Amino acid sequence: MAATAFVLLAALVQAQYFQGGETEPGLPSGCVGSYPNITMCREKNWYLGDTVDICKPLIPYPLPGQQVYIKDPVSFCINLPNPDSIFLKNNYYSKGLRPTVVQAEGFVQAFCSGPYLPPGAKPFPVGAIRSAHVIKNFTIPGQNYYQVHGTMDCDALNINCTQSFPGAYDDGGQYDDGPFISCGKEPYSGVDGSASGNLGFKHYVEMAGNGLFCMRVCEPGTLVEGGACDVTHDTEGCEKFMRVQFTPGFDYVDLAAPTVVSTFSVSLPPLPSPSAAVQPFLHSSLSCLLSESLKSSTNMIDPIKSI
DSSP states (O other): OHHHHHHHHHHHHHTTBOTTOOOOTTSOTTBSOOOOOHHHHHHTTTOOTTOOOTTOOSSOSSOTTOEEEEEETTEEEEEEEOTTOHHHHHHTGGGTOOOOTTTTTTOEEEEEESSOOOTTOEEOOTTOEEEEEEEEEOOSTTOOEEEEEEEEOHHHHTOOOOOSSTTOSSTTOEEEOOOGGGTOSSTTOEEOOSTTSOTTOOEEEEEEETTEEEEEEEOTTOSSTTSTTOOTTTTTOHHHHTOOOOOSSEEEEETTSTTEEEEEEEOOOOOSSOOSSOOOOSOOSSOEEEEEEEOOGGGSSOOOSOO
């Protein structure tokens, strides 16, 4: 059994690089990803030190097409399985299969709502995001973050969101910008730090699966254990790590004034048939009207000030 697992891991590592093989844009020849050697990661306790990444991008990073940001519930980008990835095409799409978030770790593409698309990003398919809730938490100096969570139509996104077993929220599927030497699987992804994105922000951590998603973008220095973008909670899921509940609607709240909720009216087409996504919330396409409303904090995310 152990030998089989080793062979599978070795095959996955080798799948990233074939001398003279297909090449993902922006990577050295023969590279289709920059996924770390997981066998080596285990042996070195998840720290690769001075190990050289032979598939390190040839262009500046965060890579185009892998940059996320959060402005409000109708203007944000998250990373999802890349439908144009050579690796995912060869191993899933060409075989009539859809990858899960876990299976696509290391092969991501930024999808966005709203008018601003970071370099290389793609718009969400119409109706793919069924609800979204954004919070701004600048209540702890040095731990500032924006957070979005919501529901998605996995069929529209061509993702397999089936749970391995009941309660397996996302099978440990997580995307983040943890560095290669720390065995990060998307080490050259990151936050769009422009004025149109999240100026001055650097890190992100994202979980998705079972028709649900959540993501934080955080200040520099917060990717560590205990930080706002702590990457060590990958098996816990959104509800436990980010302390969220999945409810209908599109809204925004600043935890500096947690009782003031900005609600957005969004129209979405109905889901054509039952899918892995949660049921639609009777909204329709991408035109939005902003309205301010006052709600009791008992009707929103718990306005905690701890991270």
